[in-house]
Amino acid sequence: MGFFYSEKEGDTLRVGIPRTLYFFTFYPLWKSFFDVLEVDVVLSPPSNKVLLDAGVRETVNDACVPIKLFHGHAAALKEKADFLFMPRLVSLDGKATLCPKFLGLPDMVRYSIAGLPEIIENRLDMKKGKLELYRFLYRIGQRFTDNKIKIFQAIRKARYNFSRYRKLLLRGLTPQEAFQVLDGKKETAEAGSSEFPIKLAVLGYPYLLYDDYVSVGLLDILKEHGVRVATPEMVPGEGFKSLSKKMPKNLFWFYSNRVVWAGQYYLRDSDIDGIIHVTAFACGPDSMTNKLLELETKYCERKVPFLTVTLDEHTGEAGVRTRIEAFVDLIKRKKGLA
Numbered sequence: 182m183g184f185f186y187s188e189k190e191g192d193t194l195r196v197g198i199p200r201t202l203y204f205f206t207f208y209p210l211w212k213s214f215f216d217v218l219e220v221d222v223v224l225s226p227p228s229n230k231v232l233l234d235a236g237v238r239e240t241v242n243d244a245c246v247p248i249k250l251f252h253g254h255a256a257a258l259k260e261k262a263d264f265l266f267m268p269r270l271v272s273l274d275g276k277a278t279l280c281p282k283f284l285g286l287p288d289m290v291r292y293s294i295a296g297l298p299e300i301i302e303n304r305l306d307m308k309k310g311k312l313e314l315y316r317f318l319y320r321i322g323q324r325f326t327d328n329k330i331k332i333f334q335a336i337r338k339a340r341y342n343f344s345r346y347r348k349l350l351l352r353g354l355t356p357q358e359a360f361q362v363l364d365g366k367k368e369t370a371e372a373g374s375s376e377f378p379i380k381l382a383v384l385g386y387p388y389l390l391y392d393d394y395v396s397v398g399l400l401d402i403l404k405e406h407g408v409r410v411a412t413p414e415m416v417p418g419e420g421f422k423s424l425s426k427k428m429p430k431n432l433f434w435f436y437s438n439r440v441v442w443a444g445q446y447y448l449r450d451s452d453i454d455g456i457i458h459v460t461a462f463a464c465g466p467d468s469m470t471n472k473l474l475e476l477e478t479k480y481c482e483r484k485v486p487f488l489t490v491t492l493d494e495h496t497g498e499a500g501v502r503t504r505i506e507a508f509v510d511l512i513k514r515k516k517g518l519a
């Protein structure tokens with residue numbers, strides 16, 4: 182049974198974690214924490230049509246596709262877990278908040294889907310100080326044990342594996358590849374081949390970029406066409422920090438800021454041949470994020486080619502593939518490669 186892929190059903194308590202949204206940011210933290218507490222983690226299946234259709238049925242029409250999909254993942258865990266892990270993430274960097282749909286997620290799910298197990302919806306708000314992550318995890322740990330030492334050990338292990346995970350992402354691994362490295366199923370390796378002649382920044386929220394079903398395999402399509410990919414997860418923390426200070430004004434939303442800062446970072450990288458913004462239809466924050474990126478690429482000194490790919494529940498692979506191929510051809514021609 183793999184460390185990061187265990188889906189066993191046993192006598193111990195089971196916590197269900199939806200394999201979407203903040204899963205791509207935090208899974209190694211949550212998984213390591215619950216493992217030390219001897220709580221089984223049950224994951225929903227990778228995103229697929231059945232989950233998305235269920236999510237579309239269960240939630241409001243005007244929600245974005247990641248939120249619809251989240252409902253499908255939550256419904257899939259209904260009979261499989263004693264608890265659903267759905268923390269209310271308010272602020273992760275102590276400054277910006279998450280989008281309002283994240284803030285209301287536990288309530289949306291609870292009132293949309295009947296018969297769910299108890300929801301663990303502890304609030305994480307890093308605006309309350311640097312120790313807030315410890316307090317947050319400690320409060321969750323107290324649900325499962327009154328052994329304080331065990332909870333502290335769980336927090337320490339969780340932080341350790343989370344830090345390893347982030348380093349792997351920085352080196353260019355996708356979350357799925359990083360999970361396999363942490364699981365011991367894959368050797369640590371650098372992602373992509375530096376011999377590929379084109380390098381594109383692919384910007385977007387991790388739950389769009391790294392969910393192969395929602396993104397219709399966009400990252401793989403790019404690799405098939407000999408493109409090296411750079412994402413916001415590959416920007417070093419110091420890069421974000423200095424760029425956030427240079428912006429005349431930052432956005433209100435955590436993930437949107439990361440996308441805009443990553444755009445700024447890659448615009449300064451002469452190795453980057455173009456930028457693709459992957460956005461979700463009906464995403465409020467992205468209406469601003471997308472416009473900002475478009476204007477930055479248009480008016481920067483070296484005029485970087487820019488493409489927006491909008492995803493919704495009807496997006497098909499053929500449409501995305503055609504647009505990506507046209508964009509890559511344009512860049513090849515610009516570089517004299519075609």
Ligand code: SF4
Binds near residue numbers: 245281282463464
């Ligand atoms: S940021 Fe956009 S895509 Fe993400 S949950 Fe909010 S509305 Fe949906």
